Amino acid sequence: MWFFVLFLLFTTPALAQDITPSSAPQETPTTIPSPTPAPNFFEQYKKDYLFQYDIYQQSYLKYVDKKRVWTRYGTITTQKEKFDASIEAITARNKAFKAYLLALRTMLDDYESVNPTNTEKYQIEISKWESWFEEQLSVVPSINNEKDLIRWVDDFKEKYIVIQQTIYSSLVQHEVNLRQLTLENIQSLGMDIKTNPQIQTESQQWVSTLAIKSDLVTTSLNNAIAFGQRSQSQNKFNNFYPSSKLELNQANNYLIEISADLKLIVNKFFKP
Amino acid sequence: MDNPYQNPDLEVRNPFADSVVPEPQSPNTPTAAKPNNKNFSIPKDPKIKILIILVVIIAVLSVLSFIITIFRKSQLKPVIVEPTPIIETTPVPTETPALTMPAEINAKFEKIDQNTRTNIQFDPPQIDPDIGL
Numbered sequence: 001m002w003f004f005v006l007f008l009l010f011t012t013p014a015l016a017q018d019i020t021p022s023s024a025p026q027e028t029p030t031t032i033p034s035p036t037p038a039p040n041f042f043e044q045y046k047k048d049y050l051f052q053y054d055i056y057q058q059s060y061l062k063y064v065d066k067k068r069v070w071t072r073y074g075t076i077t078t079q080k081e082k083f084d085a086s087i088e089a090i091t092a093r094n095k096a097f098k099a100y101l102l103a104l105r106t107m108l109d110d111y112e113s114v115n116p117t118n119t120e121k122y123q124i125e126i127s128k129w130e131s132w133f134e135e136q137l138s139v140v141p142s143i144n145n146e147k148d149l150i151r152w153v154d155d156f157k158e159k160y161i162v163i164q165q166t167i168y169s170s171l172v173q174h175e176v177n178l179r180q181l182t183l184e185n186i187q188s189l190g191m192d193i194k195t196n197p198q199i200q201t202e203s204q205q206w207v208s209t210l211a212i213k214s215d216l217v218t219t220s221l222n223n224a225i226a227f228g229q230r231s232q233s234q235n236k237f238n239n240f241y242p243s244s245k246l247e248l249n250q251a252n253n254y255l256i257e258i259s260a261d262l263k264l265i266v267n268k269f270f271k272p
Numbered sequence: 273m274d275n276p277y278q279n280p281d282l283e284v285r286n287p288f289a290d291s292v293v294p295e296p297q298s299p300n301t302p303t304a305a306k307p308n309n310k311n312f313s314i315p316k317d318p319k320i321k322i323l324i325i326l327v328v329i330i331a332v333l334s335v336l337s338f339i340i341t342i343f344r345k346s347q348l349k350p351v352i353v354e355p356t357p358i359i360e361t362t363p364v365p366t367e368t369p370a371l372t373m374p375a376e377i378n379a380k381f382e383k384i385d386q387n388t389r390t391n392i393q394f395d396p397p398q399i400d401p402d403i404g405l
Contacts, residue, residue: 049397056397063403086403087404090403090404093397096397096399097399107394149404150404150405152404153401153404153405157401160401168396171392171394174392175392178392181387182387185384185387186384189377189380189381189384192380193377196377198374199374255388259381259384259388263373263381266373266377267372267373270372270373270374
């Protein structure tokens with residue numbers, strides 16, 4: 001009896017997912033375990049969004065098929081099938097949007113420190129829409145007649161204009177933050193070049209001339225933001241993102257030019 | 273002045289015929305060109321001159337091209353295609369030489385280059401807002 005109790009106390013249980021099987025040779029690990037890398041939440045949320053979007057596309061194809069059958073036959077059965085497919089597709093769409101907004105909000109964290117006020121403003125807006133889509137996940141399945149469904153769709157179409165504006169404005173703000181951070185890095189580097197004792201003092205006047213292009217970068221970034229702040233029509237979304245993207249690309253081109261100029265200056269005046 | 277008529281059936285010569293003095297031909301009077309192969313002269317009309325010059329040039333070029341063609345045909349020989357030689361030397365790396373600059377500055381440049389290469393691409397979902405209508 002005592003032997004049985006001692007056996008139970010000092011033996012370790014064999015787990016189903018035991019990583020060290022008894023048949024494997026036991027070796028002392030000699031390598032130093034590397035520190036756990038910081039999890040990239042954006043990539044995880046992005047994968048989840050792509051998964052949800054794939055489900056939405058399948059549901060949408062099913063809805064289109066049911067709608068086509070209903071348009072052809074017009075029976076009560078086909079109408080019910082089309083209604084159910086609509087509910088299913090809208091729910092899948094809401095899930096996809098919720099996942100996308102979560103990933104977008106997480107993405108904004110990357111360069112938030114450059115412009116915390118505006119970035120947080122967009123993150124709050126995104127959170128609001130995330131909550132709305134979360135709420136609709138329980139609202140939409142409870143709709144049980146065509147009239148309520150049509151009312152919900154009309155309401156969503158009005159909200160969708162604002163949602164798109166929030167999304168695209170956030171994307172612009174995120175890229176503006178990145179370019180602004182790069183500009184700050186370049187300006188910091190310019191100061192380092194000026195004060196570096198290994199670089200001749202003649203370089204200082206050349207570094208100072210780069211301020212003109214820095215102003216051009218700032219102007220392009222401001223223009224990119226300004227496109228998103230124009231008021232939208234009530235019935236149709238005016239997509240400003242392509243125009244903003246052009247300004248952002250222009251700003252990035254200026255940054256590349258400034259960086260290349262700085263490299264030339266350093267190479268010319270550096271005395272090892 | 274007309275010549276007095278001399279009847280050929282009469283033996284008596286027309287007295288007036290002797291008194292007629294033939295007029296000398298003026299040098300400007302046009303005369304029919306006599307064909308003379310030995311003394312060929314170049315026509316004075318400039319258009320014809322140019323035409324003749326062009327004809328001569330064409331003829332010379334034709335003769336030259338004919339001679340060159342015959343010459344080149346005689347030079348043609350069957351060409352033996354040799355295999356492409358394989359370069360046995362070690363290829364020279366094409367990387368740009370490293371820039372000479374302090375290490376800390378180089379690290380900052382790499383960070384800046386990485387940022388400028390970053391392309392943000394996270395488009396929103398493309399959806400149909402009319403589902404249910």
